[in-house]
Amino acid sequence: MKKWMQFLILFGSVSAAGTLLASGGGEGDGGRALPPVSNARWKAECSSCHMAYHPGLLPERSWRRIMAGLDRHFGENAALDAPTAADIEQFLVANSADRQPARRSQRILQSIPPGAAPLRISETPYFRAKHDEISPATFKRKSIGSPANCSACHQGAEKGDFSERLVKIPR
Amino acid sequence: MNKWLLITGCVASFSAFAAAPQELLRQYEAQARQENAAFAGFSAARGATFFKTERTRSDGQTASCATCHTADPRNPGRTRANKVIEPLAPVANPLRFTDPAKVEKWFGRNCKDVLERACTAQEKGDFIQYLIDLK
Incomplete structure (x- = not known):
């Protein structure tokens, strides 16, 4: 197979996977961002x-x-x-x-x-059910402070996007 | 041509709305004279003490200005919800004390929180004097 064809296939499959992920497929938590x-x-x-x-x-x-x-x-x-x-x-x-x-x-x-x-x-x-695996000690971390600080963990919080794929809990 | 008009317009409107901290101090001075006939000027030293004094509130909690603004008002502070507060001292944040409505809004809220009463014009003036003197 020619090199450019390999590249094209690779590129195609990567972007297809990306689209699938971005559409929030399989995410049982309310999906997309709030408008x-x-x-x-x-x-x-x-x-x-x-x-x-x-x-x-x-x-x-x-x-x-x-x-x-x-x-x-x-x-x-x-x-x-x-x-x-x-x-x-x-x-x-x-x-x-x-x-x-x-x-x-x-x-x-x-x-x-x-x-x-x-x-x-x-x-x-x-909220409680969604965060039941987060301990009070985690919420109290200096980098978080309290459950009021959505954007400490939810990278998309300011845009109303609370999907799991944008969650990164700081140390 | 248009660009210059725009720039001139922006500068003009900025100076129309933005008051210098000194101007705000003069307003508080006039008010302080009304509140107290024996008014004898503002004091940065008194303002510094006011800023740092811890007060015990009726709910048993202690609070001072420094609780959120830190002991050095040239540094950024943090709200209880962990949001950064820009420094209070104009040397670190030139926008401070240039918007009289904003200043009154925050004195109104924070005096009631920390002192559980409104601040006097004397206290407000001392506080601002302390902050603008910081270099």
Whole structure:
């Protein structure tokens, strides 16, 4: 076989495998990324202390509770002026898990009992089940800190992509 | 031609919105005079003490400015959610104290967190004086 033909075959099979992997074949965890969403104030305000969590990671009732208690936000005062808070809340609600057809959002939503409105994504039964093999000591590593720091392990977290193939747990 | 217009426009709008830390200090000075007739200027030394003083909050936890901003505000700090905080000292981060609304937002939040009350204009001025004097 000519050298260029060998190359072509090799190249073809590698890219086919790549496509198969990229399509998330066989991944039973909700698959692809959450659709990209954006709001300038959400991005600026929410990401000054932590990652701007995708609104599709919690239901509307959770976001409303969070926005109603910003002056006591996980032990910190994160109060916003009224127009900024209203704009961000509207954006969070419009893109919340209840209105997000993405599979991961739906599974998070289904995992939460109807009467509950968790304030932390890490409190949802979906999150717990997904991370049951991660010990508390791992979460406490200096390179991670806590379950709030999604992007420490999920390389695609900022883009709403939590697929397993983009997970790299730092030492 | 267009390029120059754009550059001039950017420079003009930047200077319209960005206030120098000194200007902010003058605003706090006017406020401090109103709060206290015996106001006698800001002090970097008092600001340094304010920055480092650990306070025990009503929930039993201790906190100071340095808890998140580190003992040397020329260094980056970290939020509790492990996100980097850009340095507070203008010598390391020239954007500090150039946006009055941002400064007020963070004084408003952090004073309530650390001191469980609002800061006085005297405290804010001392704090800024300390930070802009750092070289």
